[in-house]
Amino acid sequence: MTLREIVALLDAEVLGAEVDLDRQVPCAFASDLISDILMCTKEPTLLLTGLTNNQVVRLSDMIDLIAIVFVRGKRPLQDVIEMAEERGLPIIASKMTLYRCSGILYNAGLRSCKI
Amino acid sequence: MADYWNIAPGMESALKECFTRDVEADVTLEFSIPEKDFNNAGKGSSEVKNLLKRLGVDSEVLRRIAVASYEAEINVAAHSIGGKMTSLIYDDRIHIKFEDKGPGIADIKQAMVPGFSTADDLVREFGFGAGLGLPNIEKNSDALHISSEAGHPTLVEFLIFFT
Numbered sequence: 096m097t098l099r100e101i102v103a104l105l106d107a108e109v110l111g112a113e114v115d116l117d118r119q120v121p122c123a124f125a126s127d128l129i130s131d132i133l134m135c136t137k138e139p140t141l142l143l144t145g146l147t148n149n150q151v152v153r154l155s156d157m158i159d160l161i162a163i164v165f166v167r168g169k170r171p172l173q174d175v176i177e178m179a180e181e182r183g184l185p186i187i188a189s190k191m192t193l194y195r196c197s198g199i200l201y202n203a204g205l206r207s208c209k210i
Numbered sequence: 211m212a213d214y215w216n217i218a219p220g221m222e223s224a225l226k227e228c229f230t231r232d233v234e235a236d237v238t239l240e241f242s243i244p245e246k247d248f249n250n251a252g253k254g255s256s257e258v259k260n261l262l263k264r265l266g267v268d269s270e271v272l273r274r275i276a277v278a279s280y281e282a283e284i285n286v287a288a289h290s291i292g293g294k295m296t297s298l299i300y301d302d303r304i305h306i307k308f309e310d311k312g313p314g315i316a317d318i319k320q321a322m323v324p325g326f327s328t329a330d331d332l333v334r335e336f337g338f339g340a341g342l343g344l345p346n347i348e349k350n351s352d353a354l355h356i357s358s359e360a361g362h363p364t365l366v367e368f369l370i371f372f373t
């Protein structure tokens with residue numbers, strides 16, 4: 096599945112600078128707990144989360160995040176968007192809940208990341 | 211002071227020596243970690259990872275180093291009144307030490323239990339407080355040493371080999 100398909104399925108908006116939406120996304124993980132995310136991400140992963148602070152972008156320095164989907168209409172502040180831009184990290188905002196986003200992507204065939 | 215060690219059986223003497231040896235490291239990097247400074251917390255770990263990446267360290271090893279280091283760095287910012295991290299890089303391994311100014315850990319065994327956390331509301335708002343940081347450090351390191359006591363500084367240090 097590509098990021099472009101994900102944006103369409105989640106009726107989402109791409110934030111910040113233009114990014115490559117044709118990148119393939121092999122798997123996803125959803126959580127609002129930083130340590131949980133760090134423990135479960137061992138391969139390139141799409142992260143779905145309700146966290147919008149700078150540490151969630153900082154995580155992409157440590158682990159391989161393909162993109163971040165902010166759920167439930169939450170939007171990061173401008174400095175967090177800039178941090179993502181500096182890293183070339185696509186960030187996407189959806190109004191849907193974490194459960195709904197996850198369910199839609201799962202049904203569309205996006206597998207869960209290996210933990 | 212209470213000491214906690216996680217070292218594979220049979221490796222005790224060799225690895226404890228790696229923790230205490232006073233041989234000069236090839237590269238030493240130091241970062242200060244101010245209390246509750248979540249705008250900057252994590253930068254030290256990120257820079258160490260970038261340096262090791264340039265040195266050609268394997269990407270799976272890099273991930274383990276970055277995760278363990280980040281968890282320990284955040285713990286200093288989140289749970290202590292501040293401290294520093296010192297990364298000692300040798301040709302075959304990294305040794306990272308996190309030393310803070312207290313208030314210490316009363317029961318290290320309890321702190322190691324997955325899910326145990328004393329994180330306050332501010333810390334939880336950032337997404338910390340799952341009680342998985344120390345277990346995550348243990349899982350990703352080749353050897354772990356914690357030394358602390360209530361009312362004292364805490365030392366968390368680990369070793370990760372490059373191959």
Ligand SMILES: Nc1ncnc2c1ncn2[C@@H]1O[C@H](COP(=O)(O)OP(=O)(O)OP(=O)(O)O)[C@@H](O)[C@H]1O
Binds near residue numbers: 344
């Ligand atoms: N440097 C430290 N100084 C004092 N207490 C600490 C320190 N590091 C950890 N602790 C104590 O150990 C507990 C467990 O730490 P751990 O990293 O496993 O979980 P956490 O930091 O609470 O949550 P998480 O890491 O999942 O975000 C902490 O809640 C805190 O009580």
Ligand SMILES: [Mg+2]
Binds near residue numbers: 338339342343344
């Ligand atoms: Mg922690």
